[in-house]
Amino acid sequence: MPSHSMPSHQRSIDLTIPDQRSGAASSLTRPGARSGATCPACGSERLTALAMTLTDGTPVSFSSCHDCEHRTWSDAAGQLDFADVLVRTAKRK
Numbered sequence: 001m002p003s004h005s006m007p008s009h010q011r012s013i014d015l016t017i018p019d020q021r022s023g024a025a026s027s028l029t030r031p032g033a034r035s036g037a038t039c040p041a042c043g044s045e046r047l048t049a050l051a052m053t054l055t056d057g058t059p060v061s062f063s064s065c066h067d068c069e070h071r072t073w074s075d076a077a078g079q080l081d082f083a084d085v086l087v088r089t090a091k092r093k
């Protein structure tokens with residue numbers, strides 16, 4: 001006799017950006033992409049850069065500034081608008 005019922009699934013974060021923490025992710029980082037990178041908003045070098053792949057298969061680089069929290073997305077063609085990233089990520093067909 002079950003004494004309690006737990007939620008079947010605790011889906012805390014199902015945001016738009018897929019989280020890829022596999023070792024292969026680092027291979028997507030272009031050489032020199034992170035060295036000398038500065039925040040376009042405040043010029044800080046305290047950026048966190050990581051590579052990920054959008055839902056539509058586009059490999060992108062994501063940079064987040066520690067100082068002003070400005071976030072930059074870029075792909076092979078250059079900087080992306082965050083809205084564009086969301087649109088691409090939202091496509092699940």
Ligand SMILES: [Zn+2]
Pocket residue numbers: 039040041042043044065066067068069070
């Ligand atoms: Zn900044």
